[in-house]
Amino acid sequence: MATRPNQRLAPSDLPTTSYAVLGLLTFGTMSGYDVKKVADQSLAFFFTPAKSQIYSELRRLVSLGYATEREVEQDRRPDKRLYRITDRGRRALRDWLDTAEVESGEIKSPFLVKVFFGAHMSREALLAQVKEVRRRDAEELQTLKGIETVIKDQEEMFFPYLTLKCGLAAARAVLRWEDEVIRELEKREGP
Amino acid sequence: MATRPNQRLAPSDLPTTSYAVLGLLTFGTMSGYDVKKVADQSLAFFFTPAKSQIYSELRRLVSLGYATEREVEQDRRPDKRLYRITDRGRRALRDWLDTAEVESGEIKSPFLVKVFFGAHMSREALLAQVKEVRRRDAEELQTLKGIETVIKDQEEMFFPYLTLKCGLAAARAVLRWEDEVIRELEKREGP
DNA sequence: TCAGCCATGTAATGGGTTACATGATTGA
DNA sequence: TCAATCATGTAACCCATTACATGGCTGA
8 A cells, every 4th residue: 555655654652662762773774782782872861671672673663664674694793684764764753753742751769669668777778778879870970971071062962962961960969869868867866 | 387587588589569569568557559549649759550560569478478468348349458568578678678789760751762852853842842741840849849848847757758859859950951951942043 | 410530459461671592702 | 711792682571551340429
């Protein structure tokens, strides 16, 4: 069946992950391995799928006609499959982006669950865990700052930079909160 | 086999959800429906399981001996099952809390994925979506502030209040970021 | 009188994670 | 020489979500 060239695609209602992968394919032809790497270096702050997830999304994108697959033989490396976004895929991506329904997003934090039930813990155990998380979060902030220096003046990175700024703002706020928690816990019943 | 009373339980490595439900049971005997309500009113910011998830967790807790189940017949209401945490369950909870490995948590934000690929959208579509998300986030912040006024002076809410402060800090930071994004988008190529 | 919420759950589906596989290259 | 990393994926599992089911009460 022939579809008219600029027709809007039926909103095929895939999970966000599919569109994220589809979006990454706009950067160029990639293998699943490549997609994973790029994702880890760009979307990582708010989107972190497993490899296997990416592979199955890519297969799905092909089955929907949103991408094409081409096998490439390699020596010294396992053969790989390269995926390229199609026009139909670009249209699907734009349709999803333009769809007015936005999901704001969620946080899943085992650490905060622990803090919530902190009354059942020794002060020392909780303090140690807060400090550990704080240390990692500070590292994370450094990483984000490193990315910032690289992309902040690249005009084509305007939108990624916006999301990075969200990460920076959130990271800084959380770090300040962690410092406050540490202070509060340390003054709560003396040493 | 008889276990010694205060023995450490083998770290049975359940998902965080299990321990969250177990933790909520320390507040008192509850049905699955109750657990869901309490969770929505307390952990909601960083932990939002579906009802069915809670029901299956409760069944698992029983099967592990971490909770007991008692059927209660009701008229005008469907019968219900009440769950009560056991000593063994309390020990399992404490052991999990004291375990040094903490997972910091993750963010999953379809909205940020959209912003990331904002170059593929019309400025108007993106702006509208940012404003919509900002509106919801402002509402969310109001809700958190409402909770704050209720619990901020209750000593027994000390730890829940700590997590609430994290939510407040993050929500404020994200709102400021959203305002910045709106300003940036509005000045980007004139009206 | 009728939609919507209270109240209690089950069933079906699928999204996403961890573990499994393989082999070459590189740094300690 | 041995672990780590690059490079590429598949298989199994299970966590978690959405849809389904039931019936009384309540407010417009």
